[in-house]
Amino acid sequence: MDVITVGVDIGGTKIQAAAVRNGSVAGSHRVSTPQTGANDLVAAVGDAITKSLAETGADVEDLSAIGIGVPGAVDTAAGTVSNSPNLPGFQGADPIPLAKMVSAVAGDVAVKLDNDVRVAILGEWKRGAGRPYRNLLGVWVGTGVGGGLVLNGELYGGTGAAGEIGHTNIKPGGRVCSDGRKGHLEAYAGRGRIEAEARERVKDGQKTILFELMEKKGRTRLSSGIIATALERGDKLAEELIDDAVWALGVACASVQNLLALEAIIIGGGLGDRLGEPFVDRVARQMRPQLFVPEAPPVMLTPAFGDLSGAVGGAVLAES
Amino acid sequence: MDVITVGVDIGGTKIQAAAVRNGSVAGSHRVSTPQTGANDLVAAVGDAITKSLAETGADVEDLSAIGIGVPGAVDTAAGTVSNSPNLPGFQGADPIPLAKMVSAVAGDVAVKLDNDVRVAILGEWKRGAGRPYRNLLGVWVGTGVGGGLVLNGELYGGTGAAGEIGHTNIKPGGRVCSDGRKGHLEAYAGRGRIEAEARERVKDGQKTILFELMEKKGRTRLSSGIIATALERGDKLAEELIDDAVWALGVACASVQNLLALEAIIIGGGLGDRLGEPFVDRVARQMRPQLFVPEAPPVMLTPAFGDLSGAVGGAVLAES
Known part of the structure; x- marks a missing residue:
């Protein structure tokens, strides 16, 4: 009999579901994340699950389990989420029973939860770029910088x-991070802090096309796409900020490699995916001279599933 | 029947053996490390093994296995050692078959090898301060700074x-480390680099009793004991250098804790043991405000076996 699971990657702007039949992605569906609270978010998750299943010709009655990756503090045993800064309805310190709520809108199927980045790494390890390895780091460079x-x-x-x-201290007294502390990797490589630094520098009179591009696209944030476009057009400020991000990732990855002697490092996430292999190659070159065993560098990879890694990982979590 | 193993901790200045009967230390013996090559070193290891066994009333015929912790690049499968900067006879890039050589002088008993710091952590984890934990970091602060x-x-x-x-980059462009790179933890916390920094500062005119104490003791190096004595006497330079070491250990331990969410961190090694709990408490206080989850700090420990950790770990390795 076919084994069908659905994985869901819940982010602050989108919810991505993937239906997996016997280990292969057979359907997927993406919806915007409702900004109106936990109940609406759960309804949207249910919708994404149903539609990704429909693509495979199945429905919730054929489903054996659901796995979800979600940002914030996840209690995997209790199936609850709290302290998720970008997820309306889950921002408080009170744990919200997301697993139970999703189960209720998806035919009472069993639901497992884990941290979004960890779930994405699980997907890449079991099905994607990380399959050959037993010792593996994933660095997800998005609005923040997470790892698994x-x-x-x-x-x-x-x-x-x-x-x-993301909270590796790479430059004591350096740039302010999203958590208020100074000199962390995320302060240099996270999209959110890159944007904050760009705004500061513009205030100080530096020229850039970044915010012009943003307005043209009708956005209020410097998305990864805007940063990538500015880079392609030779924007000096974008180049400086991405140089800093590459430097910061090189320092942090080298220190982790010296401690953990890993086989491979995967760099993904919104900004990582958008900048792709050339970016990962630059991080590898930055890192290498800092390695204690430079003749055994980790293999540097991009995610095989791109921004579907999280949803695929959710399906793997569901199977486990 | 009794199970008797011997663990040996080989260092640049001393070789420490411990005979363990049914899981408890029953005898121990320490000899100076011969500075005259691999054969003399192996003979000294054989001597330490025999004498630690004799203390228990046993001899090599009663011995089930030997486990050895040794600095340098260890091939655990092949039982060889190379690139060990402070071990005469093992400094070259050619792997020397230490396991086989020790077995030949110890009744052909099976010999296992691993890195000295990793073996010490193994001892503390299985028999010492680390017993309650599944996720544990050991930081061994000696001439260099190693970890397990x-x-x-x-x-x-x-x-x-x-x-x-020790090769975590905590201050890009900072002090030069033993490996020639800049800004590593070891450059601030390793006894060897602390000594080098002290010599620099004396050249620049700073006053200290460190080298006076060294000469009075007839030594040519600033041992951990000399540094501790200078601290006790309120020597300003010693205080500054240990303040830097505490700071560096706090930064590195915080970054590792943020990545690995450990239960406990043990700080040992020659300098760590000599400065003891007050030093470890200072590192804990330095680290804590830098933690991503400050309400779940790791338990900070000193080694239960002090400088016997390595030999006890060797015995555990032998049992495995």
Whole structure:
């Protein structure tokens, strides 16, 4: 009999679902993230699940389980989410029973939750670019910078909050990070902090086409696409900020490699995906002279599933 | 029947053996490390093994296995050592078959090798301060700074050279490290680099009793004991250098904690042991405000076996 699972990647702007039949993606569906609270978000998740299943010719009665990657503090055992800064309805300290709520709108099927970045790494490790490896770091460069680890052939969770490579201190007293502390990787490589730094520099009189491009696109934020376009057009400020991001990722990845002697590092996330292989190659070149064993550098990879990694990982989580 | 193993910790200045009967240390012996090559070193290891066994009333015929921790590049499968900067006879790039050589002088008993710091962590994890934990970092602050990890309840090796926390980049462009690169933890916290920095500052005219104490003791190096004595006497330079070491350890431990969400961190090694709990407490206070989850800091520990950790770990390695 066919085994059908659905994986869902919940982000601050979009919800991506993938229906997986016997290990292969057979359908997928994306919806915008409602900005109106937990109930509307759960309804949208249910909708994405149903529509991704419909693409495969199946419905929720054929479904064996659902796996969800979600940003914030996830209690995997309880199936709850709290402290998720960009997810309306889940921003508070009170744990919201997301697993139970999704199950209720999806035929009472079993639902597993885990941290979004960790779930994306799980997808890439089991089905994507990370398949050959037992010791693997994923660095997800998006609005923030998150991480996930596979160590000794197991997804690594530590006491719960493992993977926060974005909060590696790479320059004491350096740029302010999203958590208010200084000099973290995320302060240099996260899209949100890159945007904040760009706004500061424009205030100080530096010229750039970044905000012009943003307005032309009718956006209020410097998306990864806008940053990439500015880079392609030789915008000096965009180049400086991405140079800093490459430098910061090189420093942090080198320190982690010296500690963990990994086989491979995957760089993904919104900004990572958009800048792609040339960006990852630059990080690799930045990192290499800093390695304690330079003759055994980790293989540097991009995600095989791009921005579907999270949804595929959710399906893997559902199968486990 | 009794199970008797011997663990040996080989260092640049001393060789420490411990005979363990049914899991408890029953005898130990320490000899100076011969500075005259591999054969003399192996003979000294054989001597330490025999004498530690004799203390228990046993001899090599009662011995089930030997485990050795050794600095340098260790091939655990082949039982060889190379590139060990402070071990005469093992400094070259050619792997020397230490396991086989020790077995030949110890009744052909099976001999296992691993990196000295990793073996010490193994001892503390299985028998010492680290017993309650499944996710554990050991930071060994000696002439250099080494590390070892227990993750998901297993000793972690990565592709072989895991644990080099001393080469975490904590201050880009900072002090020169033993490996020639700049700004590493070891450049601030390793005894060797602390000594080099002290010599520089004396050249620049700074006053200190460090080198006076060294001469009085008839030494040519600033041992951990000399540094500790200078601190106790309120020597300003010693205080500044140890303040820097505490700061550097706090930065590096915080970054690792943010990535790995560990349960505990053990700080040991020659300098760590000598400065003891007050030093570890200072590192804990330095680290804590830098944690991403400050309400779940790792337990900060000193080694239960002090400088016997390595030999006890060797015995555990032998049992495995």
